[in-house]
Amino acid sequence: xxxxxxxxxxxxxxxxxxxxxxxxxxxxxxxxxxxxxxxxxxxxxxxxxxxxxxxxxxxxxxxxxxxxxxxxxxxxxxxxxxxxxxxxxxxxxxxxxxxxxxxxxxxxxxxxxxxxxxxxxxxxxxxxxxxxxxxxxxxxxxxxxxxxxxxxxxxxxxxxxxxxxxxxxxxxxxxxxxxxxxxxxxxxxxxxxxxxxxxxxxxxxxxxxxxxxxxxxxxxxxxxxxxxxxxxxxxxxxxxxxxxxxxxxxxxxxxxxxxxxxxxxxxxxxxxxxxxxxxxxxxxxxxxxxxxxxxx
Numbered sequence: 001x002x003x004x005x006x007x008x009x010x011x012x013x014x015x016x017x018x019x020x021x022x023x024x025x026x027x028x029x030x031x032x033x034x035x036x037x038x039x040x041x042x043x044x045x046x047x048x049x050x051x052x053x054x055x056x057x058x059x060x061x062x063x064x065x066x067x068x069x070x071x072x073x074x075x076x077x078x079x080x081x082x083x084x085x086x087x088x089x090x091x092x093x094x095x096x097x098x099x100x101x102x103x104x105x106x107x108x109x110x111x112x113x114x115x116x117x118x119x120x121x122x123x124x125x126x127x128x129x130x131x132x133x134x135x136x137x138x139x140x141x142x143x144x145x146x147x148x149x150x151x152x153x154x155x156x157x158x159x160x161x162x163x164x165x166x167x168x169x170x171x172x173x174x175x176x177x178x179x180x181x182x183x184x185x186x187x188x189x190x191x192x193x194x195x196x197x198x199x200x201x202x203x204x205x206x207x208x209x210x211x212x213x214x215x216x217x218x219x220x221x222x223x224x225x226x227x228x229x230x231x232x233x234x235x236x237x238x239x240x241x242x243x244x245x246x247x248x249x250x251x252x253x254x255x256x257x258x259x260x261x262x263x264x265x266x267x268x269x270x271x272x273x274x275x276x277x278x279x280x281x282x283x284x285x286x287x288x289x290x291x292x293x294x295x296x
Contacts, residue, residue, distance in 0.1 A: 004022060004024060004031070005031060007022070008034075018078055019076065020080055021077060021078070021079045023079070026059060027057045027058065027059055028057050028058055028059075029057030031053060035055050035056045041073065042066070042069065044058065103131075184232045187289065188232065190278065191282055194221070194278045195221050195225065197274070197275065198275070199218075201275065202214045209266070213257060213260060216253075216257055217254065223246075224254070227246040228243075228247050231247060237293060240293055241294070244293065248290070251282060255276070255279060258272060258275050
């Protein structure tokens with residue numbers, strides 16, 4: 001406790017008019033003359049720091065309650081966070097710092113990869129409003145004071161990563177929208193044509209194939225549809241490529257099923273050509289999509 005009292009004396013020598021509140025473990029405490037004054041005002045119990053020095057205080061988790069009280073008192077009170085390397089801040093700056101810390105903790109808890117475009121933009125709007133609220137409550141001087149006071153928070157890797165992710169969402173929103181409404185919509189519509197055509201064709205297959213070849217064709221079609229939808233929806237590059245590769249496998253299986261169908265004369269040459277043409281169109285679009293993903 002000797003260091004704590006020495007810090008107190010040094011601060012008092014610099015400015016005896018200020019009242020200093022020290023963080024000590026799980027308590028905030030006033031020392032010596034400050035303790036005697038604030039104990040009478042705040043009704044805090046005086047105890048001994050040493051045989052010569054008294055103290056009074058309250059638990060750390062009560063700080064917000066007492067800051068509200070400090071703001072209504074006609075005293076210049078400053079909070080000392082670390083007695084070894086003292087960082088002295090006013091109660092209002094302390095509140096600003098705590099609000100910024102809560103903001104960072106909130107942002108750090110977000111998983112960008114799980115968000116849809118609409119969810120990401122709702123969250124961007126919320127982050128924008130929260131940021132404006134923080135800036136409106138503090139001057140730029142206080143804001144930069146916070147940067148100097150807790151630089152590690154602004155270098156927090158999760159904070160940087162997530163803000164970058166949201167900037168990426170914002171910057172690419174129009175492009176993603178266009179991709180979704182044009183290229184992705186085209187392959188989706190073409191794939192629906194393939195499903196409709198395939199279902200019409202397999203109705204003519206022998207009943208003996210209902211639980212074999214017909215079932216395999218339908219499985220390839222609907223598993224492919226699922227993979228296509230997942231690829232359209234996800235914004236994770238690795239996941240998108242995985243789904244597109246799975247979709248490509250579904251297309252190759254379907255090609256084999258069609259060849260088998262033609263060999264056993266379940267379909268005509270015209271059916272074979274039309275069916276193959278639909279798959280070729282889809283595969284061409286798919287190849288372009290995969291290439292664009294690999295270039296990003």
